[in-house]
Amino acid sequence: MSRDFTIVVNGEPRTTNTDEDRPLLDVLREDFALTGTKYGCGEGDCGACTVLVDGIPTRSCLTSMGECDGESVQTIEGVASGEALHPVQQAFLEHRAMQCGYCIPGHIMTAVAFVKEHPDASREEIIAAMSDHICRCCNYQNILAAVEQSVARRG
Amino acid sequence: MKDLFDDFQEQHDSEVERYELRESPRYRFFATRRQFAQTLGAGLLILVSESDARGQRRGRRARREEPLSQRFHLGVEGSLTVLTSKVEVGQGSRTQITQAAAEELRVPVERIDVIMADMDQCPDDGGTAGSRTTPSTVPRVRAAAAALRELLKRHVAKQFAVRSDEVEVEGGVFRASPTQAMGIEDFATDQRLAEQLEEVTAAEEIPLVPVGDWRILGTSVARVGGRDIVTGVAKYPSDIQLPRMLYGKVVRPPAYGAILQSVDLNGADQLGGVIVHDGDFVGCAAETSWGAGQILEQLEPRCRWDRSPQVSSNELFDHFKRTAQVRPSQRGDLSEVMQSAVHRIDSRYTVAYVQHAPMEPRAAVANWNDGQLTVWTGTQQPSRVHGELCRVFRLPADSVHLRVPDTGGGFGGKHTAEVAIEAARLAKAAGRPVSLRWTRREEFTWAYFRPAGLIEVTAGVDTNGALIAWDFTNYNSGGSAIETPYRCGQTQARFVDCDAPLRQGSYRALASTANTFARESAMDELALLAKTDPLEFRLRNLDDGRLKDVLRAATERFAWQQRRGRKMRGRGIGLACGTEKGSFVAACAEVEIVDGEAKVLEVCQVFECGAIQNPVNLRAQNAGCLVMGLGAAGYEAIEFANGELKTASFSGYRVPRMRDVPKLDLFELDRRDLPSVGAGETPIIAVAPAIANAIARATGTRQRSMPLDLA
Numbered sequence: 001m002s003r004d005f006t007i008v009v010n011g012e013p014r015t016t017n018t019d020e021d022r023p024l025l026d027v028l029r030e031d032f033a034l035t036g037t038k039y040g041c042g043e044g045d046c047g048a049c050t051v052l053v054d055g056i057p058t059r060s061c062l063t064s065m066g067e068c069d070g071e072s073v074q075t076i077e078g079v080a081s082g083e084a085l086h087p088v089q090q091a092f093l094e095h096r097a098m099q100c101g102y103c104i105p106g107h108i109m110t111a112v113a114f115v116k117e118h119p120d121a122s123r124e125e126i127i128a129a130m131s132d133h134i135c136r137c138c139n140y141q142n143i144l145a146a147v148e149q150s151v152a153r154r155g
Numbered sequence: 156m157k158d159l160f161d162d163f164q165e166q167h168d169s170e171v172e173r174y175e176l177r178e179s180p181r182y183r184f185f186a187t188r189r190q191f192a193q194t195l196g197a198g199l200l201i202l203v204s205e206s207d208a209r210g211q212r213r214g215r216r217a218r219r220e221e222p223l224s225q226r227f228h229l230g231v232e233g234s235l236t237v238l239t240s241k242v243e244v245g246q247g248s249r250t251q252i253t254q255a256a257a258e259e260l261r262v263p264v265e266r267i268d269v270i271m272a273d274m275d276q277c278p279d280d281g282g283t284a285g286s287r288t289t290p291s292t293v294p295r296v297r298a299a300a301a302a303l304r305e306l307l308k309r310h311v312a313k314q315f316a317v318r319s320d321e322v323e324v325e326g327g328v329f330r331a332s333p334t335q336a337m338g339i340e341d342f343a344t345d346q347r348l349a350e351q352l353e354e355v356t357a358a359e360e361i362p363l364v365p366v367g368d369w370r371i372l373g374t375s376v377a378r379v380g381g382r383d384i385v386t387g388v389a390k391y392p393s394d395i396q397l398p399r400m401l402y403g404k405v406v407r408p409p410a411y412g413a414i415l416q417s418v419d420l421n422g423a424d425q426l427g428g429v430i431v432h433d434g435d436f437v438g439c440a441a442e443t444s445w446g447a448g449q450i451l452e453q454l455e456p457r458c459r460w461d462r463s464p465q466v467s468s469n470e471l472f473d474h475f476k477r478t479a480q481v482r483p484s485q486r487g488d489l490s491e492v493m494q495s496a497v498h499r500i501d502s503r504y505t506v507a508y509v510q511h512a513p514m515e516p517r518a519a520v521a522n523w524n525d526g527q528l529t530v531w532t533g534t535q536q537p538s539r540v541h542g543e544l545c546r547v548f549r550l551p552a553d554s555v556h557l558r559v560p561d562t563g564g565g566f567g568g569k570h571t572a573e574v575a576i577e578a579a580r581l582a583k584a585a586g587r588p589v590s591l592r593w594t595r596r597e598e599f600t601w602a603y604f605r606p607a608g609l610i611e612v613t614a615g616v617d618t619n620g621a622l623i624a625w626d627f628t629n630y631n632s633g634g635s636a637i638e639t640p641y642r643c644g645q646t647q648a649r650f651v652d653c654d655a656p657l658r659q660g661s662y663r664a665l666a667s668t669a670n671t672f673a674r675e676s677a678m679d680e681l682a683l684l685a686k687t688d689p690l691e692f693r694l695r696n697l698d699d700g701r702l703k704d705v706l707r708a709a710t711e712r713f714a715w716q717q718r719r720g721r722k723m724r725g726r727g728i729g730l731a732c733g734t735e736k737g738s739f740v741a742a743c744a745e746v747e748i749v750d751g752e753a754k755v756l757e758v759c760q761v762f763e764c765g766a767i768q769n770p771v772n773l774r775a776q777n778a779g780c781l782v783m784g785l786g787a788a789g790y791e792a793i794e795f796a797n798g799e800l801k802t803a804s805f806s807g808y809r810v811p812r813m814r815d816v817p818k819l820d821l822f823e824l825d826r827r828d829l830p831s832v833g834a835g836e837t838p839i840i841a842v843a844p845a846i847a848n849a850i851a852r853a854t855g856t857r858q859r860s861m862p863l864d865l866a
Contacts, residue, residue: 018443039516042594043806045804046514076386076387077386080386089386093385100514102245104384127814133813134514136514138781140812141819142775144813
């Protein structure tokens with residue numbers, strides 16, 4: 001049955017009346033027009049739909065509204081501060097860590113949380129964390145360089 | 156100049172492995188009145204008048220006589236817009252075309268906007284395939300930009316009564332003297348100039364900026380649109396949203412070859428949304444994709460299908476052999492020369508079906524308005540998709556408006572129109588815009604595949620280790636790069652058509668990966684028999700030239716000579732090289748065998764494609780191709796049984812991830828004396844045989860099937 005759900009999206013409370021089993025991904029994209037979060041597989045394998053739920057990288061395709069009611073959700077649209085890019089976004093730009101770019105919002109969300117949690121991360125730890133994502137253009141060298149730079153600047 | 160315009164897209168339509176380009180549309184809509192009546196929901200009956208029933212393809216091709224007004228718009232705010240039917244699928248075409256125009260016009264990159272594949276506006280430069288953007292479209296855009304530059308110089312010269320060669324161009328400003336200048340914003344409002352743009356074409360013999368004078372081409376201009384990608388603002392086809400838009404779903408058959416027998420739509424109007432049954436097509440649309448998915452679940456059990464036995468992947472190569480259409484006349488006889496060979500191989504290689512699996516599955520938004528159909532979709536062949544929409548909906552060319560937003564990956568996999576047609580059919584019934592986005596499962600199952608192949612090689616060398624006979628047969632996968640680049644006494648290479656159990660089509664580099672895998676593996680097998688180092692064996696059988704150059708460069712960087720002598724337990728090195736579409740690649744790899752599985756430790760790859768136009772983007776293509784090639788080399792394989800796909804998800808179909816990337820040493824040779832050619836395909840072809848050769852060296856056992864089952 002549908003009912004009202006309220007989540008705080010990029011700092012703003014947003015409400016939608018919907019089915020509790022409906023994925024967060026669909027609500028973000030279709031109800032709130034936040035299309036930066038992408039569908040890639042619907043099974044949690046590829047990471048394209050990654051958002052931060054209370055700061056934790058989360059697959060929005062596998063997260064139902066019932067599971068995230070009342071939570072705070074950050075999407076790619078909420079990462080920059082106005083015109084000022086987040087250092088991770090800046091690093092992705094500088095290292096040209098994108099080809100088609102479709103997977104990049106998901107990569108950036110995981111990287112934003114990772115850099116914050118692991119300011120001293122080794123290259124191996126970065127690779128382990130970022131391997132939850134797929135970039136089919138296989139631009140992994142540049143993505144790795146971007147995340148390494150983000151860690152180095154922060155650590 | 157002539158050649159710039161002559162080599163064009165048509166040549167690719169004849170390549171055998173671009174099967175998808177010869178397919179007829181999957182659906183035949185509005186077939187009978189009875190089926191009309193089964194269309195439910197809003198916009199129940201859709202009648203097509205006879206006068207509409209003349210689907211025609213627009214034949215508007217970019218030609219040398221095309222006026223500059225079709226290629227450029229001058230903006231009153233000082234911007235310059237370039238128009239092209241090429242699309243951006245991640246390979247960097249938007250940036251490259253920006254550079255091309257900026258170079259010739261001396262306009263800053265930031266002031267150039269490129270409109271790609273809005274087929275109402277853009278001249279048709281052909282589809283985005285076959286590495287044609289660099290050798291074909293970039294020169295066309297440059298030639299047009301150079302013609303525009305000269306026209307504007309003459310215009311300024313006239314205004315200020317100087318000679319046009321006295322007009323200097325810098326930063327988008329055309330200067331007749333220190334105090335006399337005009338900019339694009341001035342030109343934009345000049346009516347007389349606008350008329351000239353309608354008349355002047357790029358056909359005039361205006362020299363392009365020579366490579367030695369390049370200031371923008373040849374540099375690592377940042378990816379145009381990069382900021383929108385990292386902020387999530389970029390709108391891909393799946394992100395297009397229109398007011399009142401619905402979301403669609405389509406009922407898929409349970410297996411390949413299944414034919415829709417009947418649909419029971421009794422009471423289906425209670426399910427909500429819009430339901431369409433038209434011929435073989437059953438689909439629905441609702442306010443949300445979740446809602447559409449719930450209707451779909453109700454529709455699926457109402458469909459009855461006729462299934463037929465289908466070939467399975469475990470019998471695939473026998474099936475190819477059984478159905479091979481070999482004509483006796485095609486078979487030359489090399490037996491005599493083969494007899495005289497001192498060493499000879501008779502080897503058989505196989506390559507599995509693989510899939511593009513772009514991160515963005517097929518997506519389209521369709522909207523009907525007053526008999527006019529507008530579709531936003533991701534395709535590499537906008538003109539073809541436009542034509543198919545005209546045919547299927549029986550519309551004149553100017554009633555279909557196709558727009559291709561920058562798309563989330565293609566790799567040769569998005570040449571077809573099915574999602575555009577499906578979205579348009581749903582939207583027609585709904586009377587509202589419909590967004591249809593295929594699921595990953597649909598993309599895996601109902602898109603098309605790189606053809607699997609069986610390749611037989613018989614070859615021999617003489618006492619000097621020189622190739623004297625080479626007989627190469629490719630069953631099913633295709634003819635790209637099928638000719639050996641090595642010097643050889645007698646050669647024959649042929650492609651043999653077979654019955655294909657899966658829908659086949661284009662893929663990055665087509666069959667050149669399969670053919671290079673077989674050839675470079677066979678070369679190593681011969682080198683081993685001749686007790687010759689694989690590098691020395693190749694150099695001995697190669698004429699001097701660009702392929703030899705990349706092979707030498709890669710083996711020097713990799714320190715092949717030093718490393719081949721080192722024996723490390725469980726480790727081996729291998730190399731391979733190849734050429735396709737006028738570019739050249741060589742790779743060296745080192746593998747380690749751990750618990751019986753091969754792990755790739757390192758790959759060194761050198762690539763050469765003429766004069767480099769954007770070094771950072773070229774590196775990304777070189778690396779991206781190599782790692783994508785690593786997937787098909789190592790573990791990607793489509794498995795299917797009796798019409799059902801067994802690998803329709805990323806958990807069932809492994810693609811390379813960051814942890815799979817070995818140590819990479821990449822290099823691109825910059826041949827500024829040679830014309831630039833495309834780079835998005837050829838760097839994929841050498842990695843698989845280099846790894847196979849390394850495994851053979853490490854284990855003493857030759858693996859002749861792709862994938863090689865890497866760790």
